[in-house]
Amino acid sequence: MKLIKKILIVSAVLLVTSCAQFKLIPASELKVKGFSVLPATSWSKSPFEPGEKAEVWTIDGYSLNQMLVFGEIKEGETLLKETSKELPMPKFRAEMLPNELEDLVKTSIINQEDGTLKIETKNVRPQQIGEQVAFRFELEFFDANGLKKNSDVIVWVKDKQLFGMIFTAPTLHYYESYKPALNKTYNSIKA
Amino acid sequence: MSFQISLGKIRILLVSTLLSAFQLSATSLSIQPVIDVNYRPDPASDEGGFWYQVEKIERDVQLSPYRIKDQELNEYVQSVVCRLTPEYCANIRVYIIDNPNFNAAMFPNGMMHIWSGVFLRLENEAQLASILGHEIGHYLQTHQIQQFRELKDASAAALVIDIAVGSLTGIVGLGTLLSGSALAEFGRDQEREADIIGLEMMGHAGYDTHESGQVWGLLIAEREADLSKEERSIFWATHPTSEERLSNLNNQSTLFQEKWQKEYTREENEFRKQVAKIYHRAMSNHLSLQEYEQTESILERHKNINYDPALIEYFYGELYRLRGEPGDTQLSISAYETALQQQSCPKDAHKQLGYLYTKEKNKKLAKKHFGSYLENYPEAEDKAMIKYYMELLN
Structure with missing residues (x-):
């Protein structure tokens, strides 16, 4: 089942049962998933957890912008929860190099969306975050409804564990309009 | 004013004209079509409503x-349709979908989908004709509307449309698909009819009908090689098969060719030339499925039918690299190095070797291959990352 659909179903069920707790993520430094970050704008954290060690934030709704935040993923663990036996999630290995981390992220997203998204990678480069070197790259794809989307990914491996953030938004207007805030957010990361 | 007609369209015109003149018509089929050429249902009927929904999908x-919009490839596939059925040729529109799984689907209004995974698995034009002919058989017998009418309730009927949409994008919940597959599956009689019609069309068009059984044999072998799962394939979900069915096709082929004695062909060259155009794209997409046993089975077959050996070795390199089992690093290195001995090898093999040699702590070879990668792709999307690694290796 597609990620968006799952999030909507879970959120709808929780809303009906009055258990929905979207939590405010303020624009101030916070510790999340084993690292610190200062979001340039405030977000709402979804009660839905796409991975055992991942959470998702949004500002205007999942279809318009979402931030996947993950960390402390150990050897043999997956970035996202497995949704089907036929589409196993790739497992993290501590010795992964940038090309393999790129494959891990792409395949995780593809399999989350039922296995057949076509994703292009752009602008793969190192990014210094404090004393840590992270890998940053952008993804481009069409979703199931034919809407073009972009993702900005930052990932790093520290103490044999995987950490990262992935921002996704429609290419038209939303992705570019949040770029400055996103750069500021990623630049603030303390691994 | 200039006037251009593509070679592909000339081929379609020529094939249709010649075959109309010399070939037996649809009336020569043992199971007659139940619809006329240019058939359209009454818009007020249930069938008209079904067509309306399908036309929105189209x-x-x-x-x-x-x-996949490559003009030559699309015209080539359409020309095979026209060779199979010159009369209904103009009523059937084939769309090639960029999905590396094996699937072909026929819709009641003449829209046909064929997925790129089909081209990866077939070996010649006769085998392509068997798939197309089978689907045309469903169209000529209006099996889809029969199936639609047999469904008991509106939600089940809607599922047929959802599966059609899923066939378009490949993006359909596999769980949903499999739970709906009992509804989407054609009956045994319908499958038998489509088999017979497809086989007879093949034969009358001059294709070797034994290739029809070959296709099912290939698919069964691939499924048996895949140790990991049950009915994942959308094609299997909607086209149940068995050894018995394979045997029936082989028997029918023999009987047909005994009755209609002529020269039958398989026609490999044009088929493989067309497949070569999407080979890299389709194989890359197949690897992303992580169906490594299937990929290996496909590559093994490609070795025997003489696709570009550099590309085949390159994809073995990718397969081993992505599979990451013990020993795969060395296998991957060996495959990429073999592939790079030929000019036609994709040059990002250098990048993958750069990373693999980095892991093997062979700095000299890592730097050499990273350098070669940047020479070939000075504006690569990951040039900053590669340069960073070259500095680290220094």
């Missing part, structure tokens, strides 16, 4: 980013 298909 408009989306025409614009879909998941459609």
Whole structure:
């Protein structure tokens, strides 16, 4: 089942049962998933957890912008929860190099969306975050409804564990309009 | 004013004209079509309503980013349809969908989908004709509307449409698909009819009908090689098969060729030339499925049918690299190095070797291959990362 659909179903069920707790993520430094970050704008954290060690934030709704935040993923663990036996999630290995981390992220997203998204990678480069070197790259794809989307990914491996953030938004207007805030957010990361 | 007609369209015209003149018509089929040429249902009927929904899907298909729009390839596939059925040729529109799984689907209004995974698995034009002919058989017998009418309730009927949409994009919940597959599956009689019609069309068009059984044999072998799962394939979900069916096709082929004695062909060259155009794209997409046993089975077959050996070795390199089992690093290195001995090897093999040699702590070879990668792709999307690694290796 597609990620968006799952999030909507879970959120709808929780809303009906009055258990929905979207939590405010303020624009101030916070510790999340084993690292610190200062979001340039405030977000709402979804009660839905796409991975055992991942959470998702949004500002205007999942279809318009979402931030996947993950960390402390150990050897043999997956970035996202497995949704089907036929589409196993790739497992993290501590010795992964940038090309393999790129494959891990792409395949995780593809399999989350039922296995057949076509994703292009752009602008793969190192990014210094404090004393840590992270890998940053952008993804481009069409979703199931034919809407073009972009993702900005930052990932790093520290103490044999995987950490990262992935921002996704429609290419038209939303992705570019949040770029400055996103750069500021990623630049603030303390691994 | 200039006037251009593509070679592909000339081929379609020529094939249709010649075959109309010399070939037996649809009336020569042992199971007659139940619809006339240019058939359209009454818009007020249930069938008219079904067509309306399918025509909306077709408009989306025409614009879909998941459609392979290469003109020559599309015209080539259409020319095979026209060779199979010159009369109904203009009523059937084939769309090639960028999905590396094996699937072909026929819709009641004449829209046909064929997925790129089909081209990866077939070996010649006769085998392609068997798939197309089978689907045309469903169209000529209006099996889809029969299936639609047999469904008991509206939600089940809607599922048929959802599966059609899923066929378009490949993006359909497999769980949903499999739970709906009992509804989407054609009956045994319908499958038998489509088999017979497809086989007879093949034979009358001059294709070797034994290739029809070959296709099912290939698919069964691939499924048996895949140790990991049950009915994942959308094609299997909607086209149940068995050894018995394979045997029936082989028997029918023999009987047909004994009755209609002529020269039958398989026609490999044009088929493989067309497949070569999408080979890299389709194989890359297949690897992303992580169906490594299937990929290996496909590559093994490609070795025997003489696709570009550099590309085959390159994809072995990718397979081993992505599979990452013990010993795969060395296998991957060996495959990429073999592939790079030929000019036609994709040059990002250098990048993958750079990373693999980095892991093997062979700095000299890592730097050499990273350097070669940047020479070939000075504006690569990951040039900053590669340069960073070259500095680290220094």
